[in-house]
Amino acid sequence: MKTDQLGDWRRTHYSIEVTPELDGNEVIVFGWIQDIRDLGGILFLILQDREGNVQVTIPRKKVKKQIVEKAEAVQRQYSIGVKGIVKRTKMTPRKVEIIPKEIRVLGVAQHPLPLDVTGRTPAKIDVRLDARALDLCQQENRAVFKIQHVLLRAIRDFLSEKGFIEVHTPRIIATATEGGAALFPVKYFENKAFLAQSPQLYKEELVLGFEKVFEIGPFFRAEESHTRRHISEFISVDIEQAFATAEDVMQVLEQLVHHVCEDVKARCRRELEILKHDFEVPKLPFKRFTYDEIIVELQNKNVEAQWGEDIPTPALRTLGGLHPYFYFITDWPITARAFYIKPKDGNPKLTEGFDLMWHWIELASGGSRISSKDLLVKRLRECELNPESFKHHLKAFDYGMPPHGGWAIGLERLTMMLTGKKNIREVVLFPRDRFRLTP
RNA sequence: GCCCUGGUAGUAUAGUUCGGUCUAGUAUAGGCGGCUGUCGCCCGCCCGACCCGGGUUCAAAUCCCGGCCAGGGCGCCA
Secondary structure, three states: OOOOOOOOOOOOHHHHEEEEEEEEOOOEEEEEEEEEEEOOEEEEEEEEEEEEEEEEEEEEEOOOOHHHHHHHHOOEEEEEEEOOOOOOOOOOOOOOEEEEEEEEEOOOOOOOOOOOOOOOOOHHHHHHHHHHHOOOHHHHHHHHHHHHHHHHHHHHHHHHHOOOOOOOOOEEEEOOOOOOOOOOEEOOOOOOEEOOOOOHHHHHHHHHOOOEEEEEEEEOOOOOOOOOOOOOEEEEEEEEEEEOHHHHHHHHHHHHHHHHHHHHHHOOHHHHHHHOOOOOOOOHHHEEEEEEHHHHHHHHHOOOOOOOOOOOHHHHHHHHOOOEEEEEEEOOOOOOOOOOEEOOOEEEEEOOEEEEEEHHHHHHHHEEEEOOOOHHHHHHHHHHOOOHHHHHHHHHHHHHOOEEOOOOEEEEHHHHHHHHHOOOHHHHOOOOOOOEEEO
């Protein structure tokens, strides 16, 4: 089918801005055909744009032949423009409809479509992700990312207000020796390089010049994980602050979470309604449990949890049942934390590291950092890492490294919490996981 | 990497227990026709599928073996 030119048409209103008060006015709307109901003498087109939808009503005998021809030619998901007169009516849920004066078909769709755009026959996640661009035309799926957008803005506003400066550290790094997660290797001219798994070392170096920094960006982990909460490419929100303790940055974190919950609740009422999801704004301060307290609690429940180890997933699920909201786990054993986390004064078996939990999900982790070069070198060796590989990083500790601390929160996990989605893939536009590299 | 479950039209499902009733049912999408107030419109007709390979059997969507793919869980995971 031949499409029309956009010409001099420009949108005057989004679908939801077409209200009964505009009765009699001429509007131009653009969008996609979501549904067609042809009753014979009268034909209804449901036009959807990113904000919602509006009905275009075509009484066959009362409008020009050109309009009837266009209306009969369109199918679901065609993009069209409609210039028409707004009519107040009792016949539609939104009490308004548009009687077209002209329709322009701007984009055609191949049928059958890979999934039902009305959502009446819901497709499975795998099918949806294969046709993600189309999947995101459904308002429920779009609502997730509108919420994420508001969330990101709230984070930036909050941290900027608190005096943090937004920075960007390299995604391409030289050494794979930070320990922990597996890295993706990349070819870097004649050298081997890796995709960064975190901005940790860089953000620590940056507290020298900037004192308080934050970064929001993607990081990469080549883990074999196959769960609903792991992906290979994820967005991390990181902060690092000079002259601060673990408790100081925990307060920044809980205030941030509180702030974004309030903000999303206030600004995304419609999206939350679409998602049929609600949450309580958490009270401050969040509960704090030491690692020891948690281990005792688990042992009292006869759940297996070895002191000194990370808490196994089944045990975390139990914890989620016992503490069904936000809480911190503090004072982790040194054996379960990264080399740069500061050991606790007076008890070198423990650290000033913490995790922020939401139910059984690890939302964020952070802590005070080691600021003494000698101690950092000692810890590297204990963790069987080669200090030589960290020589550039260690240099920063020769320039007056202050006591500092920070944390990292997984943006997708926070989005899951705010949207009620149970699979992290739902809150990533084009997720990358162990078995998915496209689209 | 390990374990569990699954793979039936474009989509979503029934059928697999215990092989034959399956010429594989249903809904929705798509095609044609009808209908002037629908809003999951309705009515009639049509189109369209058993993941791939091998095996057992008179007979396989159904049982067995191998493969591929997917979902979930575990481990791993700053």
